[in-house]
């Protein structure tokens with residue numbers, strides 16, 4: 634009986650996965666563009682697919698206001714239980730474009746957060762239900778898309794095995810400064826299946842370093 638329950642738990646863990654449906658407690662899929670995995674909690678596995686951009690099913694219809702230099706609370710539902718990094722990117726919505734409709738193609742994304750693990754007898758990640766991500770204090774005020782992702786690395790030892798859970802939130806940054814973000818990247822384009830932070834065996838030998846995939850993180 635015990636074995637059976639364990640098998641059931643293992644099976645549900647394999648198929649359950651998670652979504653990133655809200656920021657700052659807004660109603661799910663309002664200020665976050667509704668993702669294709671909203672019902673099945675599935676992942677994006679192909680980093681060359683356009684789904685790696687926002688995994689978007691529907692446009693958003695709300696925008697959350699955030700002061701530059703403050704943090705956005707990004708919710709993962711149920712929680713980011715797979716081992717792997719959380720990362721956040723921003724892309725500024727061009728003047729004259731509707732934040733609900735703008736498709737962030739091309740090299741428009743700059744990274745603002747890249748989680749590093751703790752090293753030891755295994756890699757330890759936050760694997761949290763909420764991540765507080767600081768918006769850089771120096772970026773210009775205006776509307777931005779915020780691309781949040783968690784990368785599950787539990788079966789990343791074979792190509793295409795890494796699991797990307799992501800969504801794009803719509804925020805309006807207030808205050809801010811005049812620094813132009815650098816290290817812009819495109820999705821798809823920022824990642825390759827062979828990147829050392831994507832094609833990686835985290836179990837054996839246990840890594841002593843981790844290279845986050847994507848461009849260098851922008852700092853003020």
Ligand SMILES: [Cu+2]
Pocket residue numbers: 646647648649650651715785796
């Ligand atoms: Cu999973």
